[in-house]
Amino acid sequence: MTDILNQFWRAFLYWDGQRVSGLAVTLWLLVASVGIGFVMAVPLAVARVSKRRWISTPVRIYTYVFRGTPLYVQLLLIYTGIYSLEFVRSHQILDAFFRSGFRCAILALALNTCAYTTEIFAGAMRSTSHGEVEAARAYGMSWFTMYRRIVIPSALRRALPLYSNEVILMLHATSVAFTATVPDILKVARDANSATYQAFDSFGLAALIYMVVSFALVAIFRRAEHHWLGYLAARSR
Template sequence: MIEILQQYGHALLWSDGYRFTGLAITLWLLVSSVVMGGILAVFLAVARVSPLPWLRFPVWLFTYIFRGTPLYVQLLVFYSGMYSLDFIRGTEFLNTFFRSGLNCTVLALTLNTCAYTTEIFAGFIRGVPSGEIEAARAYGFTWFKLYRCIILPSALRSAIPAYSNEVILMLHSTALAFTATVPDVLKIARDINAATYQPFYAFGIAAVIYLMISFVLIGLFKQAEKRWLRHVKPQ
């Protein structure tokens, strides 16, 4: 294992003439998809619980499709399927975008985590105590102020434990990036295995890297729970 790290560690963990390492690519996929998907999910969750059917139904359809199909299939559709369409190849921006495996991977991961996160946030929005909402309305809060000051802060705080699981699952999902030839941790581990014929060490190192990232993420979410969910901890 030491020899593998000495020979290929620059590609996995540290830079040595490489623009990005496998670890950097994995973290970029995770952070970019979680941030963009999470921000979009906040707005979609509000629409998901809307009493207006024309606003609620498209969001339900979006979450149904992306939660009902495998992420692997979604990645293949974006990376291989979209580029086969004539109007994609005929549009300069879309042609350039879908030719990049990294762009397709980020898009698939973002939309997938957005669908799951939307349902998580929507569930906690529905769980906001009605007494808080009635009190805010009694004070004359507008719909926008009600969501900004009461509903969303309460729902997003309560959603931290469930959302942490989604982030960890999304970290694991980044391992599918090798499908689009993105040089993430698993793709480089596969290349190391092909060069050394030592799958235990090659994939074992990749597993340790994912465990280390998971350990850091779990610690960060534990700190977030201690800070924002202190009021619901048992005495």
């Protein structure tokens, strides 16, 4: 792995002010897509658990479509499929947006993780203790206040273990961004392999970087679970 480290370690890890490292691009893809997906998923989860079918059905269809098709296909449809439409190319704003592989990658990743996160949060909302809901009603809370102060905060805490797995999976899913010519970790590894023909070293280093970042995310979420879910832990008498 010495040759790869000597020739490409800057492209993997180092940001020199002119070229962004593969690690930085991967982390930005992760943060942007997970952030957008989270913000979208909270209201969609509320709609998903609604008893009104005209509200819950469109959300259910959206989650089924994006959970039932491969992320790779979704990225290709957004990056190449949508841009092939005439009205997209003729519209200045749409043309500028879908011409960018980076923006298309973030859009595909955000829509994908939003679908999974919506189902995670919706499941947590459905499992909210009946006693919590009754207590909120006893205090005279409106539907909006009850969801804002009781249901959503409680559901987000309980969904944290499942959501941490989704974030880790999204880190791994960013590896498809190279399809849209995004210079992430895997793109740098492919370039290193093409230049040196040392496939094991090139992709082995990429795998090591992904593993280190994954372990760091696991540690962060474990601390978050200990903080917000500590009240659920068994206590010694």
